[in-house]
Amino acid sequence: MAPLVLYNYELDESCYKVRLALSMLVLDWQAVAVDVFPGKEHLTLPYLAMNPSGRLPILKDGDFVLHGTEAILAHLARSHDPTGRWLPAEGKTFAAVMQWLNFSARDLDVTIAARQHSLFNTPGDEATLRAASSRAIRIMDDHMTARGFAREEWFAAPHATIADIALFPAFALSRDFGIDHDEYPALRRWARRFRALPGFKSMPGIPDYH
Amino acid sequence: MNSPSNWHPLALSHSLEAGSSAGTRLFGKELVIWRDTGGLAHVWEDRCPHRGMKLSFGFVRGDHIACLYHGWQYDRGGYCQYIPAHPDLDVPKTFKVPVYSTEERSGMIWTTLSENPADAPEDRGDTLPLRSLYLDCAKDTAIAALGAVSLTPFASQGQADTTVNRVTETLYEVSSGQEGLLIGVQAVTDNRTALHLAIRGSRELFQGSGQRHFLDWALRLRYRIEHPRDTASAPRGATVEVS
Numbered sequence: 001m002a003p004l005v006l007y008n009y010e011l012d013e014s015c016y017k018v019r020l021a022l023s024m025l026v027l028d029w030q031a032v033a034v035d036v037f038p039g040k041e042h043l044t045l046p047y048l049a050m051n052p053s054g055r056l057p058i059l060k061d062g063d064f065v066l067h068g069t070e071a072i073l074a075h076l077a078r079s080h081d082p083t084g085r086w087l088p089a090e091g092k093t094f095a096a097v098m099q100w101l102n103f104s105a106r107d108l109d110v111t112i113a114a115r116q117h118s119l120f121n122t123p124g125d126e127a128t129l130r131a132a133s134s135r136a137i138r139i140m141d142d143h144m145t146a147r148g149f150a151r152e153e154w155f156a157a158p159h160a161t162i163a164d165i166a167l168f169p170a171f172a173l174s175r176d177f178g179i180d181h182d183e184y185p186a187l188r189r190w191a192r193r194f195r196a197l198p199g200f201k202s203m204p205g206i207p208d209y210h
Numbered sequence: 211m212n213s214p215s216n217w218h219p220l221a222l223s224h225s226l227e228a229g230s231s232a233g234t235r236l237f238g239k240e241l242v243i244w245r246d247t248g249g250l251a252h253v254w255e256d257r258c259p260h261r262g263m264k265l266s267f268g269f270v271r272g273d274h275i276a277c278l279y280h281g282w283q284y285d286r287g288g289y290c291q292y293i294p295a296h297p298d299l300d301v302p303k304t305f306k307v308p309v310y311s312t313e314e315r316s317g318m319i320w321t322t323l324s325e326n327p328a329d330a331p332e333d334r335g336d337t338l339p340l341r342s343l344y345l346d347c348a349k350d351t352a353i354a355a356l357g358a359v360s361l362t363p364f365a366s367q368g369q370a371d372t373t374v375n376r377v378t379e380t381l382y383e384v385s386s387g388q389e390g391l392l393i394g395v396q397a398v399t400d401n402r403t404a405l406h407l408a409i410r411g412s413r414e415l416f417q418g419s420g421q422r423h424f425l426d427w428a429l430r431l432r433y434r435i436e437h438p439r440d441t442a443s444a445p446r447g448a449t450v451e452v453s
Contacts, residue, residue, distance in 0.1 A: 142429075145341050149421040175267075182233045182266075183344040183404075185225030192230060207278055209269040 004029040004080075005060040007047070009036040011119070013112060013169035014069040015057045016203045020165050021076050024199035025086065037120055070101040073162040086162050096156035100163035104170075107136045111170040114177035130178055137171060137184060144186035153193055160197055168194050172206045215324035217331050218380050219394030219406045223314050224339035226251060231275060233266030236323065238399045241310070242266040243319055246273040246286065253321040254288055255308040265307065316381070317408040318394045331378055334392055338416045340407035340424050343432050349395050352403040352435060353382065356393065359431045361386040364423040365415055383410070391424060405431075 006022065008015045008031040022029045034056060035041040043054045050058045051067035058065065059072045061079070066072055077087035088094055114129035116122040143155065156163040171187050174180070181188050194200065202208050220234050220243055231244035233256050240256040242265045252275075256264050263279040270276075274283040274291065281294040282305075290305035310321045313330040317337035320330060345352050357374040363386045370387035377383055382393045394406035407428055409416045416424075433440075 146422065146425060149418055149425065151418070180233055182235075183342075185221065185232070185342060188230070188232060189225070189227060192227065207267070207269075 002062055007032045007034050007056055007058040009034050009056050011204055012056050013173055016169050017069055017165055018057045018072050021073050023201050025076055025081050027080055070105050077162050085159055088157055093157050097161050097163045100155050101166055104166035108170045118177040134179055141184040141187045144190050148186055176205050216379055217320045217322045219318040219320050219396055221319045222339045222342055222406050223317050223319055229270045231266050231270055235398045237397055244270055244275050251312050251314055251319050253310045253312045259305055316392050318406050336412050337408040337410055338413055340409055341428055343405045345403045345435050347403055348401055349397045349403045352405055355435050356382055356384050359434055361427055363387050363389040364420045
């Protein structure tokens with residue numbers, strides 16, 4: 001079988017989510033490096049042909065081309081994970097994963113904007129972006145606090161799912177846009193567990209402890 | 211006076227796992243709380259003397275904490291013991307991080323910035339962690355709100371009045387009948403406050419559904435403080451000021 005191809009930018013946290021999934025699912029894949037900054041290569045014709053929205057990541061699985069981070073995570077989990085654990089089929093667990101993928105795509109989008117503003121000086125008001133990002137991250141901390149009382153360690157299932165993969169980078173990279181981990185104890189504990197999962201990889205901004 | 215020489219709670223013991231670190235502030239002063247792999251908690255100034263990097267960004271190995279920047283390792287006393295770039299160097303004793311007295315009482319990690327601290331706060335018996343709340347208000351505002359949200363007992367029958375008891379300058383108790391919460395008050399800055407909430411009582415009685423029960427009170431308290439004009443969150447029978 002032809003390996004999966006990820007159109008990748010190393011500093012992009014959405015690409016990082018897919019790299020995490022590929023690694024944790026132990027899949028055979030190749031990366032095509034895209035010059036996003038400063039080259040804006042993702043906005044050139046060949047890339048717009050694959051994703052008219054002009055965003056990474058883009059995944060190629062044979063001649064199937066897919067964009068949208070959460071869709072790519074779901075595709076990998078459904079079509080390339082024989083265990084079915086990363087996207088459980090059971091009704092309510094499946095729905096809970098979907099709820100958090102939706103949260104990732106919608107509510108955490110502001111954390112991506114905050115980080116890009118901070119790293120690449122893209123437009124935006126720093127204070128507004130930071131306040132909205134803190135609100136979103138606090139929702140995650142509240143959820144994991146309550147999960148802890150039920151002795152649950154992951155967002156949507158008794159084990160890690162693609163929901164945890166989709167949510168991890170916003171918290172792990174939050175210092176890039178001025179939000180410390182100090183006030184999110186439940187997420188600190190969750191992030192420590194996440195880092196210990198087989199196949200975990202870091203990215204620039206997420207330290208490897210040596 | 212609520213001065214830096216008092217004992218102040220910085221976190222619930224439960225929220226700092228062995229082998230991990232976290233940053234916090236007390237009266238605006240940056241502190242690192244870390245727990246060595248033997249389980250002992252430490253509170254230090256959050257600054258590596260080498261280049262000023264926050265030690266809370268670093269990592270814990272055994273009974274040392276290492277700076278993320280250049281890997282300088284400090285022992286429990288705050289003394290630098292090892293510099294990776296100069297592995298053979300006998301590190302001078304002057305390379306030291308300021309260390310503060312640290313105690314764990316009533317399910318919370320306490321410190322004092324005083325060099326001659328008073329006795330550590332008395333332990334209030336068995337507790338179970340609830341959660342910490344971080345609030346955009348002065349500590350007095352947070353303390354004043356404690357009695358405004360009625361507490362419903364979990365295990366006992368019937369409804370009792372909600373009472374607020376000041377144990378010390380930095381520890382309060384909100385009770386309803388025989389049940390209650392301990393609330394450690396941390397002045398993060400002049401206008402940011404952390405409340406560390408623990409359930410008073412036994413694990414057998416409150417683990418799981420008891421924690422969920424009191425979490426509801428904590429979230430109502432937070433909502434009340436963050437929405438002071440929303441009268442819908444006022445308890446039944448309470449007097450509501452109309453502005």
